[in-house]
Amino acid sequence: xxxxxxxxxxxxxxxxxxxxxxxxxxxxxxxxxxxxxxxxxxxxxxxxxxxxxxxxxxxxxxxxxxxxxxxxxxxxxxxxxxxxxxxxxxxxxxxxxxxxxxxxxxxxxxxxxx
Amino acid sequence: xxxxxxxxxxxxxxxxxxxxxxxxxxxxxxxxxxxxxxxxxxxxxxxxxxxxxxxxxxxxxxxxxxxxxxxxxxxxxxxxxxxxxxxxxxxxxxxxxxxxxxxxxxxxxxxx
Numbered sequence: 195x196x197x198x199x200x201x202x203x204x205x206x207x208x209x210x211x212x213x214x215x216x217x218x219x220x221x222x223x224x225x226x227x228x229x230x231x232x233x234x235x236x237x238x239x240x241x242x243x244x245x246x247x248x249x250x251x252x253x254x255x256x257x258x259x260x261x262x263x264x265x266x267x268x269x270x271x272x273x274x275x276x277x278x279x280x281x282x283x284x285x286x287x288x289x290x291x292x293x294x295x296x297x298x299x300x301x302x303x304x305x306x307x308x
Numbered sequence: 309x310x311x312x313x314x315x316x317x318x319x320x321x322x323x324x325x326x327x328x329x330x331x332x333x334x335x336x337x338x339x340x341x342x343x344x345x346x347x348x349x350x351x352x353x354x355x356x357x358x359x360x361x362x363x364x365x366x367x368x369x370x371x372x373x374x375x376x377x378x379x380x381x382x383x384x385x386x387x388x389x390x391x392x393x394x395x396x397x398x399x400x401x402x403x404x405x406x407x408x409x410x411x412x413x414x415x416x417x418x419x420x
Contacts, residue, residue: 203348228408237312237398237411238351245406284350293339293358294405295366298350 196221198287200299207275209308215270217285217299226288227268228296229259231281238284244268255279275306311335312412314399320420321386321393329384329415331399338402340382341409344368345396354397357382386417394418 197220207213219225226245230238242253249261259270268285282303286296312333321327331340339358343351353366357376371390376382382401386393396416400409 198350226406230411235414235416237314237413238400240408240410243406243408288406290405293356293364294402294409295341295353295356296351296409298352300348300350 196287196289196297198285198297198299200283200285200302202302203300204303204305206305206307209277209306210274213272213275213279213304213306215283215285215302215304217268217270218266219268219285219287220266221287221289225261225266225268226290227259227261228286228288229253229257229268229270230284230286232284232301233281241270243288275304277306277308280304280306312399312401312410314397314412314415316415317413319415319417321417322420324388326385326387327417329386329397329399329417331382331384331412333380333382333399333401333410333412335401335403335410336379337410338379338404340376341400341402342366342372342374342382342384343398343400345398345414351398354384 199218228243229241232238244261252258282301285299315330341356342354345351355374357363373385398414399412402409
């Protein structure tokens with residue numbers, strides 16, 4: 195079955211430190227993976243996607259993600275966290291054969307403290 | 309400015325009442341989606357439509373209905389059969405098969 199897991203409900207990091215938000219997936223076939231960010235009472239904003247190609251994907255606002263096929267992971271990273279990065283982050287798996295619907299992880303709250 | 313507009317931002321439903329959530333996009337996207345967001349559960353797909361006059365059930369379609377009479381509009385009706393409708397509802401659209409979905413700012417539905 196296709197699924198996404200975000201094993202951490204919350205990640206805390208100090209401003210200026212590197213951050214990692216973890217995501218693992220399960221899918222038959224090639225994965226299409228996305229990261230989105232959500233601020234309170236707002237919709238989701240797209241950060242980056244992996245379709246094919248380089249395992250290191252660069253996205254918006256200095257975020258990047260590393261695709262690891264052997265570990266079925268797609269962790270979100272940023273070299274230096276900002277307080278304004280504090281938000282809810284979702285990893286999602288795209289299913290092309292089902293109208294490109296997205297299967298979402300439960301989300302990870304990122305808190306960056308100054 | 310292109311985007312997705314959801315209205316109203318807040319909606320209250322009385323017992324036994326049907327309510328309709330609006331979703332309009334001016335991005336010229338073919339595909340549109342409705343998701344429900346509950347705390348700690350991520351987003352779950354209710355319905356999706358890949359072209360006008362066609363739509364498919366998602367994972368939690370029971371108690372909901374949709375229509376797609378125009379490319380830019382994909383309204384969602386929460387019927388009285390949906391016994392637990394309190395949630396944040398998000399509409400999204402997509403240009404092509406590998407493009408990311410773009411989201412509106414949501415409608416928060418509560419029970420009176």
